[in-house]
Amino acid sequence: MRSFFILLQKELRELFTWQIVVPIVLVAAIFLGLGSVISSEQEKAKGSQRILVVDNDGSAASATVKDLLGKANFTVITASDQPENTLVEQAKKENTSVALVIPKGFGEGVASNTIPELTSYSVIRSFSISGNQSGLVLESAMQAINTYFSAQLISSATSIRADRVLQPVATIEKVAVGDTIATGKTSQVLGYVNAQTLYIPMILFLVISFAAQMIATAVASEKENKTIETLLTMPVSRKQIVVTKMLAAGLVALIMSAVYMVGLRGYVGGFGTMGESEGARVLIEQLGLNFTLSSYTLLGTSLFMGILVSLALALILGSFAEDVKGVQGLITPLMVLVLIPYVLSFVLDFSSLSGPARALIYAIPFTHSFIAAPNLLLQQTTPVLWGILYQFVVFIIFVYIAAKIFTTDRIVTMKISFSKKKVV
Amino acid sequence: MEIALQLTNLKKQYGLREVVHGISLTVPAGEIFALIGPNGAGKSTTLKMLATLLKPTSGEVNIFDLSVVDHPEKVREIISYLPEEAGAYKNMTGLAYLTFMANLYTANPELAKQFIERGIKLADLGPRIKDKASTYSKGMTRKLLLARTVMCAPKLVILDEPTSGLDIINAMSIRTTIKELAKAGLTVILSSHNMLEIEYLSDRVGLISDGNLHDVGSPKHLKEKYKAENLEQVFMRATGNEPIKEAA
Ligand SMILES: Nc1ncnc2c1ncn2[C@@H]1O[C@H](COP(=O)(O)OP(=O)(O)OP(=O)(O)O)[C@@H](O)[C@H]1O
Numbered sequence A: 001m002r003s004f005f006i007l008l009q010k011e012l013r014e015l016f017t018w019q020i021v022v023p024i025v026l027v028a029a030i031f032l033g034l035g036s037v038i039s040s041e042q043e044k045a046k047g048s049q050r051i052l053v054v055d056n057d058g059s060a061a062s063a064t065v066k067d068l069l070g071k072a073n074f075t076v077i078t079a080s081d082q083p084e085n086t087l088v089e090q091a092k093k094e095n096t097s098v099a100l101v102i103p104k105g106f107g108e109g110v111a112s113n114t115i116p117e118l119t120s121y122s123v124i125r126s127f128s129i130s131g132n133q134s135g136l137v138l139e140s141a142m143q144a145i146n147t148y149f150s151a152q153l154i155s156s157a158t159s160i161r162a163d164r165v166l167q168p169v170a171t172i173e174k175v176a177v178g179d180t181i182a183t184g185k186t187s188q189v190l191g192y193v194n195a196q197t198l199y200i201p202m203i204l205f206l207v208i209s210f211a212a213q214m215i216a217t218a219v220a221s222e223k224e225n226k227t228i229e230t231l232l233t234m235p236v237s238r239k240q241i242v243v244t245k246m247l248a249a250g251l252v253a254l255i256m257s258a259v260y261m262v263g264l265r266g267y268v269g270g271f272g273t274m275g276e277s278e279g280a281r282v283l284i285e286q287l288g289l290n291f292t293l294s295s296y297t298l299l300g301t302s303l304f305m306g307i308l309v310s311l312a313l314a315l316i317l318g319s320f321a322e323d324v325k326g327v328q329g330l331i332t333p334l335m336v337l338v339l340i341p342y343v344l345s346f347v348l349d350f351s352s353l354s355g356p357a358r359a360l361i362y363a364i365p366f367t368h369s370f371i372a373a374p375n376l377l378l379q380q381t382t383p384v385l386w387g388i389l390y391q392f393v394v395f396i397i398f399v400y401i402a403a404k405i406f407t408t409d410r411i412v413t414m415k416i417s418f419s420k421k422k423v424v
Numbered sequence B: 001m002e003i004a005l006q007l008t009n010l011k012k013q014y015g016l017r018e019v020v021h022g023i024s025l026t027v028p029a030g031e032i033f034a035l036i037g038p039n040g041a042g043k044s045t046t047l048k049m050l051a052t053l054l055k056p057t058s059g060e061v062n063i064f065d066l067s068v069v070d071h072p073e074k075v076r077e078i079i080s081y082l083p084e085e086a087g088a089y090k091n092m093t094g095l096a097y098l099t100f101m102a103n104l105y106t107a108n109p110e111l112a113k114q115f116i117e118r119g120i121k122l123a124d125l126g127p128r129i130k131d132k133a134s135t136y137s138k139g140m141t142r143k144l145l146l147a148r149t150v151m152c153a154p155k156l157v158i159l160d161e162p163t164s165g166l167d168i169i170n171a172m173s174i175r176t177t178i179k180e181l182a183k184a185g186l187t188v189i190l191s192s193h194n195m196l197e198i199e200y201l202s203d204r205v206g207l208i209s210d211g212n213l214h215d216v217g218s219p220k221h222l223k224e225k226y227k228a229e230n231l232e233q234v235f236m237r238a239t240g241n242e243p244i245k246e247a248a
């Protein structure tokens, strides 16, 4: 056990070089930075939603329009009557992107049998959603203004209920998850869940591939630097050598995933608030679509099993490498096995695939890590447990093979270069 | 007399090709035994089997009555092996490397300290011992590795071309060290292409070529047998090459 820690310490020291640490920190910092930029942009878009209004009418109706704009979260800035290009110029100067002109006679027009016009201006400076938030909100505010005036029109001119005319059929939309049924829309559920879980497969993919790379490189560099033969004749068990190598790479991978998790959450969380309305939050809670402590534990276990399988497989592949350069090519099969479920999990529902295709995709041990999060959100715990069990079995088989390689000639003979033989 | 090393009809195949064809040999404790032979003769392969790195295809290797096949982990506690080609961990300093290795050998911190002190002395790198191993020259690395091999005072030391890459002065000091270790009771088995070194160091010599052990004896005995003036001539004649013109 003592030699175990000595070996582990050495493995960690060999892994924690600045070549590895600097990129991790850098990437995390970039993601964190991006995340805070995105959320602050959104705050800005939300907070400083201002609109220039030219009111040439000054009627009760135009006051109602400004009132409705206020309800849509706009701060109304009154502007004087002017040609439209100077109005747009002023909007730019005031650092707002929307303006509205209420023409003279608007109030009278609403009351008489004509269709008065409101002109809105939206300055497009970029094509991002957050950059155009005011414009988009103004669009829906214009609709709300229309609905308001048509309701007024209907009730003043007829005896029919205004809301009936506007919406003669009431639709009650419900969604069901498992046994729970709640009022809400599919799009709300999807938007919320995606925003909350988008970062999980990203991190999983990054960490699994980093872990694989690291351990394969650790073995290959022992060969390249010709340290492995000495290590293998030391009075420590080969199993310890294999396990400490995996543990060190696993620990570094875990630290990395924690760092990325924080970074990516910041990044994705920046988007998260976008589609998130109070209604959606309530709906999600009613449907029970939140991670509980036990589902977090299962998710973590599944992710960790994915990392372990990757480590064991990479250790086997890495032991074929003659030097560090050879690692990249050797772990390609592993990368493909990770990429397939990663990419497909975005577009396919694996459980609805046909028999053979499903068997194939479930045979890839990494698949189970990628589908754990959605399954757990949907309270489908059994497939997750089976997945973890399957991953564990695969892991044990791979470790057995890796230990076998390390206890036979193979680990030594697989590297020997025959070109070295000299002529006497 | 205690037997340090006993090889019985030792064979090794790589794939289908047999490269060691049944070597039998007994080395008593305290002896310095040298393997000589042409390139590709099977010296390193034999030494790797002793060091538990390769499994014999057939035959037996017993080190102080422990079979390397049945008890490799126990054998590793009493041997110490210097590979033909080896390096140190690049991110470790020479000192850290010696410390790492000493701690793998013993759980006793006092003993580990002794090993490390001896290692530092043997490596003879001066203040450079505190530099990263990646900055060492080939000879400096070799000295560090040799120091690591012998500092732990195991019972059997296996050295594959110990002084290759070393200059005359350093090679000489290594030889003196090996001799002193043997005097203190250590058994040493080594391979070398340097006949001067063999003649100076070894109590007995084994001549290997093409995976066969052709002859075993003291340098003096072999010189007489092959009517040669030095081991180089013994080597040439024993391996069937034309004898070179005798030196005056
Ligand atoms: N991993 C391997 N796979 C196949 N053949 C090998 C392997 N290692 C060595 N051999 C072959 O075994 C034979 C003996 O090699 P070995 O390295 O034992 O020779 P040696 O006596 O140490 O030579 P040298 O003086 O060059 O170090 C050679 O023919 C070599 O090509």
Ligand SMILES: [Mg+2]
Binding pocket: B043, B044, B045, B084, B160
């Ligand atoms: Mg050799």
